[in-house]
Amino acid sequence: MHTGAGIAAFPTSEIFDSHPGLATRLRGIRHVALDMDGTIYRGGQLFEFTNRFLDQLTEWGIGWTFLTNNSSKSTEEYQAHLRKLGVRPGVGEGCVFISTHATIEYLRQRHPKVRRLYVLGSPGMKTELALAAFEINRKSAEDEPEAVIVGFDPAMTYASLCRAAWWIRKGKWFVASHPDTVCPPTDPPCWWTAEPYAQRSPPPPVGILTPWPASRTRACCRD
Numbered sequence: 360m361h362t363g364a365g366i367a368a369f370p371t372s373e374i375f376d377s378h379p380g381l382a383t384r385l386r387g388i389r390h391v392a393l394d395m396d397g398t399i400y401r402g403g404q405l406f407e408f409t410n411r412f413l414d415q416l417t418e419w420g421i422g423w424t425f426l427t428n429n430s431s432k433s434t435e436e437y438q439a440h441l442r443k444l445g446v447r448p449g450v451g452e453g454c455v456f457i458s459t460h461a462t463i464e465y466l467r468q469r470h471p472k473v474r475r476l477y478v479l480g481s482p483g484m485k486t487e488l489a490l491a492a493f494e495i496n497r498k499s500a501e502d503e504p505e506a507v508i509v510g511f512d513p514a515m516t517y518a519s520l521c522r523a524a525w526w527i528r529k530g531k532w533f534v535a536s537h538p539d540t541v542c543p544p545t546d547p548p549c550w551w552t553a554e555p556y557a558q559r560s561p562p563p564p565v566g567i568l569t570p571w572p573a574s575r576t577r578a579c580c581r582d
Contacts, residue, residue, distance in 0.1 A: 385419060385421075386419050386420075386421075388419075388421050389421065389422065390421065390422045390423065390424065391416065391421060391422075391423045391424075392423070392424050392426050392456075393423050393424070393425055393426065394425075394426050394427065395425050395426065395427045395437070396427065396429065399412075399425070399446075400444050403444070404444070405444040405445045405446065409446065410445070410446060410447050413446070423454075424454040424455070424456050425437070425441075425454065425455045425456065426456050427455075427456075427457055427458070428458045428511075428536075428537035428538075429457070429458070429511055429537075430457055430458045430459045430462075430480060430481070430483075430484045430510035430511050430536045430537060431480075431481040431483055431484065431510070431511045431512065431513055432457070432481070432483040433457075433459075433482075433483035433484070433486040433487050434455050434457065434487065435486075436483050437455045437457065438455060457487065458510070458536040458537035459480075459483075459484050459487040459488065459510065459536055460487065461536070461537075462488075462508060462510075462534065462536045463487070463488065463491045463493075465534065466493070466506075466534075470506065470532065472505075473493075473505045473506045473532070474492070474493055474494055474505065475493075475494045475496055475503075475504045475505045475506075476488060476493050476494065476495055476496060476504050476505070476506055476507070476508050477495075477496045477498075477504035477506075477507045477508070477522065477523060477526050477531070478495055478496075478507075478508045478510070479507065479508070479509045479510065479512060479515065479519055479520065479523040480508060480509070480510030480511070480512045480536070481510065481511070481512045481513065481514065484508075484510045484511075484512075484536070488508070498518070498519060498522050500525075503526075504526060504531060505531070505532075506531055506532045506533060506534070507523050507526050507527055507531050507532070507533035507534075508533070508534060508536065509523065509533060509534070509535045509536065510535070510536040510537070511536070511537070
């Protein structure tokens with residue numbers, strides 16, 4: 360794990376010397392959206408420039424939101440992950456926006472009456488949905504959902520996949536939390552797995568590169 364010992368390597372002065380006017384333009388930015396895995400860290404290693412970069416944003420009064428399409432963790436789990444990687448306290452306190460949040464916004468705007476969900480996803484995803492006042496159905500044929508939500512679930516079982524496909528084939532509306540064809544490290548997204556069994560294609564997946572993250576990012580800006 361990288362603990363930030365090399366943060367001084369972020370070449371701020373060299374960049375500004377070679378790009379006149381860059382600092383002035385950057386100071387006009389109010390808020391930035393930052394992808395996480397591959398942008399501020401990779402796997403279990405924090406990039407050496409991450410803390411210095413976030414310090415610079417703080418110095419200029421620029422807020423930030425961390426984004427990820429990986430729906431397998433909750434907000435609290437991602438914040439704990441950032442701390443474990445070595446993002447210093449006071450630096451890594453930007454908002455975290457997960458594809459689960461985009462799915463929640465999508466549900467609220469497109470299907471406001473839907474409350475009961477069958478979730479093919481991780482405990483972290485179910486936690487976020489429950490915090491948003493959705494009811495997570497049991498894995499039972501008697502516990503009928505109003506919709507099926509499909510996310511990235513590293514612990515997916517054949518039984519849970521079959522149950523999701525069964526409800527979808529019964530005509531339940533369903534949506535995928537993100538469109539990634541590869542999730543870390545190389546697993547296919549669950550909706551690709553569910554689709555052949557369900558014999559139906561989902562509507563376009565949600566994810567962080569859609570309009571749905573906008574409201575949460577605006578809330579972060581207000582904070």
